[in-house]
Amino acid sequence: MPKKKRRKFSSEFKAKIGLQAIQGFNTIGVIASENNLHPTQVAKWKKELQDRLPEIFETPGRSPDDRDELIEDLYGKIGKLTVELEWLQKKAKALGL
Numbered sequence: 455m456p457k458k459k460r461r462k463f464s465s466e467f468k469a470k471i472g473l474q475a476i477q478g479f480n481t482i483g484v485i486a487s488e489n490n491l492h493p494t495q496v497a498k499w500k501k502e503l504q505d506r507l508p509e510i511f512e513t514p515g516r517s518p519d520d521r522d523e524l525i526e527d528l529y530g531k532i533g534k535l536t537v538e539l540e541w542l543q544k545k546a547k548a549l550g551l
Contacts, residue, residue: 471496472503 474485475496482500486493 468499469503472499475500476503 471485471489471491474480475482480488482493482496485491486496489496
């Protein structure tokens with residue numbers, strides 16, 4: 455007997471089903487049967503959507519660790535470019551440009 459392949463759902467579909475469950479116009483069982491899903495799956499998507507909703511309204515900033523990494527990376531690039539500029543200036547003087 456061949457094995458059933460797992461179905462994969464798009465994030466848009468999961469969001470749509472989770473939103474329907476949050477709105478509460480239909481029960482989780484009705485939503486599941488209309489979309490050929492298991493009620494547990496619908497409840498899981500609903501809970502995940504509810505848990506992650508506050509992230510949408512967070513200020514779009516970097517965490518302090520991300521900022522430190524970015525600053526360190528930028529200082530490294532500045533140093534590299536400064537060395538390259540000095541080298542090019544020396545070569546230009548040597549060539550009489």
